[in-house]
Amino acid sequence: MTAQLAPTVLVVGNGMVGHRVVEELASRGLTRTHRVIVVGEEPRVAYDRVHLTELFEGKQASELSLSTRDQYEAWGVELCVGEAAVHIDREARTVRTRAGDRTREISWDHLVLATGSTPFVPPTAGQDLPGCFVYRTIEDIEALRAWPARVGVVVGGGLLGLEAANALRGLGVRAHVVELAPRLLALQLDDQGGALLREKIEALSLVVHTGTTVRRIEPGDGRAGVGRVVLASGESIDADVVVFSAGVRPRDDLARAAGLEIGPRGGVVIDERCLTSDERVHAVGECVSFRGGTFGLVAPGYQMARVVAATLGGEHARFDGGDANAKLKLLGVDVGSFGDHQARTPGARLVSFQDTRAGVYKKLVLSPDGKRLIGGVLVGDASAYGALAAAVASGTPMPKRPEELILPAREGGGGGLGVDSLAASAMLCSCHNVTKGSVVDAIRERRLSVVSEIKACTKAGTGCGSCVSLLSDVLKLELTRAGVEVANHLCEHFPASRQELYHLVRLHGLRSFREVLERHGQGSGCEICKPAVASILASAWNEHVLDKRHLPLQDTNDRYLANLQRDGTYSVVPRVPGGEITPDKLIAIGRVAQRYGLYCKLTGGQRVDLLGARQEQLPAIWAELIAEGFESGHAYGKALRTVKSCVGSTWCRYGVQDSVALAIRLEQRYRGLRSPHKLKSAVSGCARECAEAQSKDFGVIATERGYNLYVCGNGGMKPAHAQLFLTDLDEQALVRAIDRFLMFYIRTADRLQRTSTWFATLEGGMDYLRSVLVDDSLGICAELEAEMAAHVASYRCEWAEVLADPDKLRRFRPFVNSDATDPSIVFVTERGQPRPARAEERAADPEALP
Amino acid sequence: MSDMNRWLDVISIDHIDPDTGACALVDGTQVALVRVGEGDTVYAIANRDPFSGAYVLSRGIVGDATGAPKIASPMYKHSFDLRTGVCLDDPSVRLPTWPVRVRRGRVEILLEASLHAAA
Numbered sequence: 001m002t003a004q005l006a007p008t009v010l011v012v013g014n015g016m017v018g019h020r021v022v023e024e025l026a027s028r029g030l031t032r033t034h035r036v037i038v039v040g041e042e043p044r045v046a047y048d049r050v051h052l053t054e055l056f057e058g059k060q061a062s063e064l065s066l067s068t069r070d071q072y073e074a075w076g077v078e079l080c081v082g083e084a085a086v087h088i089d090r091e092a093r094t095v096r097t098r099a100g101d102r103t104r105e106i107s108w109d110h111l112v113l114a115t116g117s118t119p120f121v122p123p124t125a126g127q128d129l130p131g132c133f134v135y136r137t138i139e140d141i142e143a144l145r146a147w148p149a150r151v152g153v154v155v156g157g158g159l160l161g162l163e164a165a166n167a168l169r170g171l172g173v174r175a176h177v178v179e180l181a182p183r184l185l186a187l188q189l190d191d192q193g194g195a196l197l198r199e200k201i202e203a204l205s206l207v208v209h210t211g212t213t214v215r216r217i218e219p220g221d222g223r224a225g226v227g228r229v230v231l232a233s234g235e236s237i238d239a240d241v242v243v244f245s246a247g248v249r250p251r252d253d254l255a256r257a258a259g260l261e262i263g264p265r266g267g268v269v270i271d272e273r274c275l276t277s278d279e280r281v282h283a284v285g286e287c288v289s290f291r292g293g294t295f296g297l298v299a300p301g302y303q304m305a306r307v308v309a310a311t312l313g314g315e316h317a318r319f320d321g322g323d324a325n326a327k328l329k330l331l332g333v334d335v336g337s338f339g340d341h342q343a344r345t346p347g348a349r350l351v352s353f354q355d356t357r358a359g360v361y362k363k364l365v366l367s368p369d370g371k372r373l374i375g376g377v378l379v380g381d382a383s384a385y386g387a388l389a390a391a392v393a394s395g396t397p398m399p400k401r402p403e404e405l406i407l408p409a410r411e412g413g414g415g416g417l418g419v420d421s422l423a424a425s426a427m428l429c430s431c432h433n434v435t436k437g438s439v440v441d442a443i444r445e446r447r448l449s450v451v452s453e454i455k456a457c458t459k460a461g462t463g464c465g466s467c468v469s470l471l472s473d474v475l476k477l478e479l480t481r482a483g484v485e486v487a488n489h490l491c492e493h494f495p496a497s498r499q500e501l502y503h504l505v506r507l508h509g510l511r512s513f514r515e516v517l518e519r520h521g522q523g524s525g526c527e528i529c530k531p532a533v534a535s536i537l538a539s540a541w542n543e544h545v546l547d548k549r550h551l552p553l554q555d556t557n558d559r560y561l562a563n564l565q566r567d568g569t570y571s572v573v574p575r576v577p578g579g580e581i582t583p584d585k586l587i588a589i590g591r592v593a594q595r596y597g598l599y600c601k602l603t604g605g606q607r608v609d610l611l612g613a614r615q616e617q618l619p620a621i622w623a624e625l626i627a628e629g630f631e632s633g634h635a636y637g638k639a640l641r642t643v644k645s646c647v648g649s650t651w652c653r654y655g656v657q658d659s660v661a662l663a664i665r666l667e668q669r670y671r672g673l674r675s676p677h678k679l680k681s682a683v684s685g686c687a688r689e690c691a692e693a694q695s696k697d698f699g700v701i702a703t704e705r706g707y708n709l710y711v712c713g714n715g716g717m718k719p720a721h722a723q724l725f726l727t728d729l730d731e732q733a734l735v736r737a738i739d740r741f742l743m744f745y746i747r748t749a750d751r752l753q754r755t756s757t758w759f760a761t762l763e764g765g766m767d768y769l770r771s772v773l774v775d776d777s778l779g780i781c782a783e784l785e786a787e788m789a790a791h792v793a794s795y796r797c798e799w800a801e802v803l804a805d806p807d808k809l810r811r812f813r814p815f816v817n818s819d820a821t822d823p824s825i826v827f828v829t830e831r832g833q834p835r836p837a838r839a840e841e842r843a844a845d846p847e848a849l850p
Numbered sequence: 851m852s853d854m855n856r857w858l859d860v861i862s863i864d865h866i867d868p869d870t871g872a873c874a875l876v877d878g879t880q881v882a883l884v885r886v887g888e889g890d891t892v893y894a895i896a897n898r899d900p901f902s903g904a905y906v907l908s909r910g911i912v913g914d915a916t917g918a919p920k921i922a923s924p925m926y927k928h929s930f931d932l933r934t935g936v937c938l939d940d941p942s943v944r945l946p947t948w949p950v951r952v953r954r955g956r957v958e959i960l961l962e963a964s965l966h967a968a969a
């Protein structure tokens with residue numbers, strides 16, 4: 001290009017689809033041949049709106065981000081966030097923008113409108129009262145979350161409304177859903193599906209009001225803001241928060257003012273090239289109107305983004321209307337609808353299956369000749385969604401008896417429409433337009449073996465996530481074809497996973513590594529399988545880890561019941577349950593430290609670490625500590641570590657329960673419990689959460705009515721917020737829930753898998769966990785409780801037992817043939833305490849080997 | 851039998867638990883004696899973990915890698931072939947080893963040979 005400037009593409013809106021336009025331009029190299037400018041009104045780079053609700057589950061706003069400024073810079077795209085387009089001049093080909101009180105004009109050759117939509121708030125008296133919210137942006141969510149409430153009304157029983165209701169429930173708010181239509185999810189479900197969903201949702205103590213609407217919102221008596229919601233039916237609800245999610249309206253005001261054609265239900269009219277009535281102006285995403293309809297899902301928007309980029313690149317591409325397929329998990333209920341789910345095609349035939357006991361409803365819509373699937377609805381069990389939706393898209397012929405596809409699988413009967421039957425052209429991931437063929441190619445060519453690699457290579461599965469189970473089916477099939485065993489072996493000595501071994505150990509009553517190895521393994525073992533089996537044996541039978549047959553299995557920390565330090569010395573951490581300690585005991589710890597010259601430090605687990613103990617000093621140190629009333633703190637074990645606590649209601653002016661007492665009881669109950677990885681816990685006396693319970697494997701937060709239990713949190717390398725598991729429990733119910741949770745984790749986790757990573761692998765997530773541990777869907781809860789009871793009853797302090805057993809004691813000598821102390825350990829003093837000497841500080845390494 | 855004289859008597863085999871290591875101080879040198887299985891198979895390897903500089907190898911876990919007897923350092927889990935001293939995770943590193951034999955329940959070590967092995 002000589003004198004001519006590169007053509008300018010101006011994208012208005014940096015939402016999900018506007019961002020995708022830029023990605024598509026970049027992937028075609030068009031960001032190098034064009035000047036691309038993006039203005040977005042929101043204060044941040046595009047983020048994943050679809051997963052907005054996860055902000056309630058502990059996700060940080062930054063984790064939703066779809067990109068970074070650096071990425072835009074690398075593409076050479078000018079990104080201006082916090083800047084809104086306010087006027088389009090089509091004649092002059094300019095757009096006026098405003099950022100704060102600064103305005104400017106931007107010239108363009110091609111304009112792409114990606115302004116999305118705004119929440120629709122039906123005109124309602126009182127809709128501006130404090131406590132009324134919409135649900136569209138990160139800022140909306142943050143405001144909602146900060147508003148304290150007990151009872152909430154969600155206006156709208158569609159996808160978004162149910163999601164909002166669930167979020168409120170997670171905040172401990174009792175939620176009412178008000179839907180104008182006679183059923184929930186009016187757009188996605190038919191009457192029967194809607195009724196079933198309603199039943200399931202009401203069982204979760206949500207109140208559903210269908211066929212009515214909110215007439216007015218009234219302020220409360222005491223405080224400013226929402227106090228009562230009056231329905232058109234005359235009913236009134238004493239609510240203190242209202243969330244409007246009664247659908248969205250395309251943001252077409254700019255286009256309207258610029259004289260572009262607008263659709264009958266709003267939205268900028270586009271053709272198949274995603275061009276508006278002006279050849280130079282494209283529009284994409286939720287702000288468009290296509291063949292008279294608008295869109296509320298992201299996948300069609302992504303298809304439009306691709307069409308726009310292709311068109312600008314001179315390719316021939318057509319938008320075909322996308323699909324309104326959706327698979328969701330709403331309040332724990334799987335719901336899927338795809339294709340012509342309302343059976344609008346004349347002559348369409350229906351096959352349906354219903355089991356109200358199990359809460360399952362499935363419907364298939366077949367073409368008039370019955371040969372092809374054209375749509376369907378699944379409620380309660382949407383496991384077939386991916387395969388069925390793909391069959392619709394690719395026109396896969398139906399089997400002779402289509403009902404087989406939705407009937408519950410019979411014993412032995414495979415049935416169903418496996419991924420195998422799908423054509424290569426079948427779309428597996430509609431968010432990213434990835435076909436079965438391209439997934440298979442990626443697996444074969446790049447030798448992929450896990451789903452995360454497929455995601456990384458093809459992007460499939462990284463949008464709404466509904467295709468992930470399909471991806472894993474394709475992967476399994478391909479691996480099996482390639483003769484690869486899909487295995488999760490512990491190590492070369494055990495062709496079995498930790499879960500399998502745990503099961504076998506319990507089932508056959510195996511009590512030693514030798515028995516396990518002889519029956520299920522080969523070779524002599526290693527540093528991977530030995531500690532893993534040791535941990536399994538300890539979880540199952542709780543025998544002393546230093547018993548002769550268990551000794552060779554233990555990692556060094558367990559072998560010396562202390563933590564190995566960098567110089568070969570050990571640290572000692574007595575248990576201080578709940579972090580509560582008497583002055584006498586503090587003094588006793590100090591005395592022991594003084595006597596043995598130990599370095600003292602307060603740990604992150606609310607107790608005292610005594611470091612620099614020589615191996616041979618450990619028994620004497622422990623003898624003194626035990627005499628002072630201490631016991632092992634298991635800081636060395638993959639076992640329960642600490643249950644931290646805050647001061648709680650005894651002292652704190654905000655506390656609502658005695659968090660210290662509960663923490664002590666929990667620590668004493670679960671002490672010594674060996675598990676796949678360490679376990680940490682905390683109890684906070686109120687929602688201020690000073691004990692950081694939401695970062696623990698199991699954490700308890702006191703409420704006015706009892707305790708909320710959070711599970712599967714993690715600090716450490718990859719922090720994860722714990723998730724709310726159950727609310728307002730009394731102590732008995734709390735302990736029962738924790739018993740079950742811990743034993744189920746111990747049963748099913750992989751070796752060295754913390755609860756948070758274990759949780760991430762649980763298909764079905766929190767709902768699955770609740771179904772197993774609360775509803776007892778596997779019928780194992782009684783067993784889990786009995787196993788825990790056996791553990792609690794068999795607890796003994798490991799150190800006290802060592803001191804009573806001369807055979808165990810002798811193993812703490814540093815040398816088998818000498819009473820000398822290890823000359824390689826050298827300390828120097830720093831800040832009044834000993835610490836290991838650094839290499840340069842040692843006079844001379846007493847016995848440096850060549 | 852001049853050869854016999856260089857074998858140093860260290861300890862009764864009963865003092866080393868099966869499938870574990872124990873550290874012996876032999877002539878001022880820290881030697882990890884590693885007993886594989888329940889019988890008389892014992893290896894001698896330097897007790898100093900070369901990756902951390904700490905004298906801890908005897909406290910590691912004993913096992914095998916595709917049949918080769920090994921011990922994994924408790925510090926950073928490097929494995930060493932008990933027969934050769936070669937680090938299985940980094941074959942450029944090799945620890946001194948010494949010949950060992952068990953006579954009438956006593957563990958004996960041929961220390962002089964270490965000079966060759968370590969060289």
Ligand code: SRM
Pocket residue numbers: 563564565570571573601602603604605606607608609635641642678680695713714715716717718754
């Ligand atoms: C002593 C202590 C640091 C301190 O001075 O405060 C500590 C020390 C060690 N931590 Fe820790 N951690 C200590 C609290 C924590 C905490 C904070 C807490 O518990 O509230 C965390 C983050 C919370 C969590 O675990 O979720 C923590 C996350 C880790 C991790 C990362 C775990 C993860 O899931 O990512 C490791 C590595 C591992 O376990 O694989 C680790 C490993 C270690 C080891 C065992 C490293 C090692 O292999 O030698 C350190 C042992 C030192 C010793 O001998 O005492 N330590 N460590 C703390 C002992 C607490 C206690 O009283 O028992």
Ligand SMILES: Cc1cc2nc3c(=O)[nH]c(=O)nc-3n(C[C@H](O)[C@H](O)[C@H](O)COP(=O)(O)OP(=O)(O)OC[C@H]3O[C@@H](n4cnc5c(N)ncnc54)[C@H](O)[C@@H]3O)c2cc1C
Pocket residue numbers: 012013014015016017018019039040041042049050051052053083084085086114115116117135136137160163251254284285286287295296297298299301328464
């Ligand atoms: C809570 C929630 C859950 C959802 N769940 C799902 C789901 O499970 N599956 C699914 O497919 N879809 C879901 N959606 C819908 C999905 O998020 C949207 O379809 C998607 O975001 C549409 O993308 P878009 O770019 O068209 O609009 P948006 O993402 O809304 O982006 C439009 C952007 O343009 C900006 N903008 C508007 N006007 C201007 C202007 N004049 N100047 C500059 N910038 C402007 C807006 O601020 C916004 O940032 C969900 C939405 C929400 C809110």
Ligand code: SF4
Pocket residue numbers: none
């Ligand atoms: S953060 Fe690292 S260095 Fe500090 S105690 Fe934990 S493991 Fe050790």
Ligand code: FES
Pocket residue numbers: 428429430431432460461462463464465466467468
């Ligand atoms: S279909 Fe949404 S991620 Fe694949």
